[in-house]
Amino acid sequence: MPLKTGGEATVEALIAHGVDTLFGLPGVQNDWLYNALFDNRDSIRVIHTRHEEGAAYMAFGAAAATGQPAVFSVVPGPGLLNAGAALASAYAVNAPVFCLAGQIHSARIGKGMGDLHEIANQSEVLRGLTKWCDLALHPAEAGRKVAQAFYEMRSGRPRPVALEIPPDVLKRRTEVPATPAPLPPDAPAVDLGVVEAAGEILGKAERPMIFVGSGAQGVSAEVTQLAEMLQAPVMAYRTGNGVLDSRNPLSLKSPEAHVYYRRTDAIIGIGSHMRLPLQRWGSDENMKVIRLDVDSAAMDRIQKPDLAIVARAEDALPPLLDAVARHNRARESRSDEMLGLRAEAAKKMAFLEPQNTYSRILREELGEDGIAVMGMTQVAYAARVNFPVYHPRTCISSGYQGTLGYAFPTGLGVKVARPDVPVISISGDGGFMYCAGELAAAVQHGIPLVALVFNNDAYGNVRKMQIRDYDERVIASDLVNPDFVKLGEAFGANAFRAESEQQLREAMRYGFKSDLPTLIDVPMGDTPSFDSIYDQGRVRPS
Numbered sequence: 131m132p133l134k135t136g137g138e139a140t141v142e143a144l145i146a147h148g149v150d151t152l153f154g155l156p157g158v159q160n161d162w163l164y165n166a167l168f169d170n171r172d173s174i175r176v177i178h179t180r181h182e183e184g185a186a187y188m189a190f191g192a193a194a195a196t197g198q199p200a201v202f203s204v205v206p207g208p209g210l211l212n213a214g215a216a217l218a219s220a221y222a223v224n225a226p227v228f229c230l231a232g233q234i235h236s237a238r239i240g241k242g243m244g245d246l247h248e249i250a251n252q253s254e255v256l257r258g259l260t261k262w263c264d265l266a267l268h269p270a271e272a273g274r275k276v277a278q279a280f281y282e283m284r285s286g287r288p289r290p291v292a293l294e295i296p297p298d299v300l301k302r303r304t305e306v307p308a309t310p311a312p313l314p315p316d317a318p319a320v321d322l323g324v325v326e327a328a329g330e331i332l333g334k335a336e337r338p339m340i341f342v343g344s345g346a347q348g349v350s351a352e353v354t355q356l357a358e359m360l361q362a363p364v365m366a367y368r369t370g371n372g373v374l375d376s377r378n379p380l381s382l383k384s385p386e387a388h389v390y391y392r393r394t395d396a397i398i399g400i401g402s403h404m405r406l407p408l409q410r411w412g413s414d415e416n417m418k419v420i421r422l423d424v425d426s427a428a429m430d431r432i433q434k435p436d437l438a439i440v441a442r443a444e445d446a447l448p449p450l451l452d453a454v455a456r457h458n459r460a461r462e463s464r465s466d467e468m469l470g471l472r473a474e475a476a477k478k479m480a481f482l483e484p485q486n487t488y489s490r491i492l493r494e495e496l497g498e499d500g501i502a503v504m505g506m507t508q509v510a511y512a513a514r515v516n517f518p519v520y521h522p523r524t525c526i527s528s529g530y531q532g533t534l535g536y537a538f539p540t541g542l543g544v545k546v547a548r549p550d551v552p553v554i555s556i557s558g559d560g561g562f563m564y565c566a567g568e569l570a571a572a573v574q575h576g577i578p579l580v581a582l583v584f585n586n587d588a589y590g591n592v593r594k595m596q597i598r599d600y601d602e603r604v605i606a607s608d609l610v611n612p613d614f615v616k617l618g619e620a621f622g623a624n625a626f627r628a629e630s631e632q633q634l635r636e637a638m639r640y641g642f643k644s645d646l647p648t649l650i651d652v653p654m655g656d657t658p659s660f661d662s663i664y665d666q667g668r669v670r671p672s
Contacts, residue, residue, distance in 0.1 A: 131305040136269035136295060137162035140230070141170050142309045143276035144201060151175045151192070151546060152230075153185040154203035159232035159247065162300035163203060177546065177575050180567040182209045184539040186216030186229070187565070191543025193225040194526050195501060197347060199283055200543070203230040206294070207247030210255070215533050217259040219540075220290045222529035223369050224344045226283045229292040231256065236267050236296040253294065261289040267296070269304050277310040284315035287345075287425040318424065320441045322449055328398070328420050328437050329453020335396035335418070338362040339387075342370035344529075345401015345423060345443055347522045352447040353400060354378065359454055361464040363390055367406055367514065368527040376518035379465035383515045385478065386471035388666045398422060399435075401443050405530075408432045412670030422446055475515075481658050485512035488584070488652075491631060492554065493518055495638045500552035501526065501544055505537030507558030508591065509584050511660045535564025538581050542572055542647075545579045552580070552642045559585040559611050569621040572647035580641035580648045583614055586655060594659055618649035627651045 134142070140163060144152070152174055156164040167176050179185040182204045192200035204213050210231050220227040233252065234245040242250065249255070256263040262282035266275045272295065279291045332338050338360045346353055350373050357364050357380045364374040365387040374381045382390065384406060391397075391411050397404070398420040409432055413419060421435040422443055429438045439446050479486065488509050496502060502517070503526040504510035519525040526544060528536050541555030562583045572579060593607040618625025624641060628634035628650050641648030 131307055133303050134269060134306040135162055135166065135301060135303045136266065136272045137164075137166035137300040138169070139269050139272040139306045139309070140276055140295065140300070141166040141174065143273040145170065145173050146309045147199070147276070147280050147312050149174060149199070149201050151177060152201050152203060153177050153179060153188040153192075153543065154230075155179060155182055155185055155205070155209065157205035157209060157232065159205045159234070159297045160203060160230075160300065162297065163230070163295070177571070179539075179571045181565065182212035183216060184542075184565050184568040184571060186213035186227070187219070187536055187539035188543030188546065189227050190216050190220045190225055190536075191503065191526065191540035192547035193220065193227050194223065194540070195523050195544040195547050197226070197523060199226040199228055199280060200547070201228040201230060204232065205247055206232040206234060206252055207249045209247065210252065211249070214255070214259060216536070217290050219528040219531045219533045219536055221259060221261075222531040223527060224288050225290065226288040227290040228279055228283060229256070229260065229290060231292050231294045233265065233294045233296040235298050237298075239296070256292045256294070259290065260292045261287065263292040263294070265294045266299055269299060269302050270306050272299070273307065273309050277313055281313040281315060286316065286318075287428075317442050317445060318426070318440050320446050320449060321439065324437055324439050325446060325449045326453045328439060329450055330457045331396050331418050331420060331437065332360060332362075332398060333454045333457025333459070335360070337390075337394045338396040338398070339391065339394040340364040341397060341399045341402045341404045341407060342366050342373040343399070343402030344369035346370055346373045347401070349400070349443045349447050350374070350522050352443075352451060356447065356451060356454065359451070359458055361461045363387065363464070363468055366519075369529055370402060371525040371527070372519040372522045375520050377520065379468045382468065382471065383475065384666065385475040385515055385663055386468075388669065389471055389474075392669045396420070400447070403428065403432060405432060410666060410668065412668040414670045417670065422450070479516060479663060482512050482516065482660065482663075483658070484654065485509050485657060485660070486516050487631065489513055489516045491634055492556070495635055495642075496552050496554065500524065500554070501548060503537045503541040503544060503553070503555040505555065505557040505561050506532055506534045506591070507556060507561060507584050508657045508660065510537075510556045511591070513556070515663055535561045538562055539565045539568050541579045541581060542568060542577050545577050554580045554582055554638070556582050556584070558590055559583055559587060559614075560589040560609055563611070566617065569618065569623055569647060569649065573622045576645055578641065578644050578646055578648070580638055580650065582650045582652060584652045584654050585611065585614065587611055590657075598659065614649060614651035622646070624648040625651070627653070629653060
């Protein structure tokens, strides 16, 4: 067997699994990993960031925008903890992110001797943020455990994984087995009997409805076909956006879907927990609930479905379409009905200004294939109901984690992975400042993201709740900001202030043509609250 360091074995395994970009920060515990990356710099591009949070979020963005694994590397202890919020976000939205975590010397793990960056139970911390993690204690294990990490990440529900490698293991040169080939991912077999029963329920239903989440991002064509066969509206909230093109009349946002849901007699969730309808809108004996999900453990968490199809949507939808065709009947178009619901919802949302105007501008300037990363700010909250999404993986969310500050560094990762399309990040001033230092990384690596900062000098949503819900007890929510134009220019980025619709359009167009990141400061005052639309109560009795 050839002699290799643990770092060399690790990097060779990454290359064997198709990795061509790694996000990270070097440090003493992973020096020998970066030595191997230097020796393979023609095969793997290293994008180093100014903070571990930035590295992990960039990997998250690359994975979310492509559905393919993305890798980041950080030192142990504080480095790993800094990356924790991004791992939590990736976990929430089922993004295939691979964390290569440093460790202290293998002989001193768990001894509490005060090694540099030592924290107690680091492996346990990682187990709470990933679906799988392991520790390589010998260079001969490194390649095999990298292969296992990719296998676990791709099998079943795609979620983050982590592999810890101590510095002595990365440094040690010894005989190492040949680099393992990628393992085929595991997927549950489709139960055709259950699929047939589901097809019968849907085919015979008077008013079926479809809910899609992140597990449906790879089956846009099949979902579109199912919706049109059944004339069933499709609702996506955050992670399912773009599975059905918003220009299709059957595509509903939550306000109009909430109305239609009152009289539906069968629903199917495809790669979705269906938290919004099942937890908040309710269900009753007149509604059949079908779940199609690769994760059997997720089926009963909110409500036991009438039928559970445990499979990948890519495997189960083709036979389900056949089954529906066998039981379906001629159906009149519901396009006019859906367009009417959408028109009524639009009237009710007309008060959301300037959010509606900003949404329209952003959509028009992004064009057909542009990608938006929606941060935690009023414009992005409203986008959940007023922003059309045309294609899968073009509207990125942090899902139920709602991670403040994630949008800008995540957008950088999206742009690295999708350099061929326009990409914007949408942040408030509070959230943008979390990772503003990554402007330096964006300039250094030539990442031409267009970053919009909707600036109201506050943690705006917090302040709204303090005023509305707590008798105007405004505390710790007002902010003092830098001049964002000067800040962007100081980093060497393009920077503009957009105080009109035309200025915003011109700044975005300039940024889309530039080879540098573009920071756009959009001053805005108070905005109407989105909560009256977002908080939708029960419409089914149980």
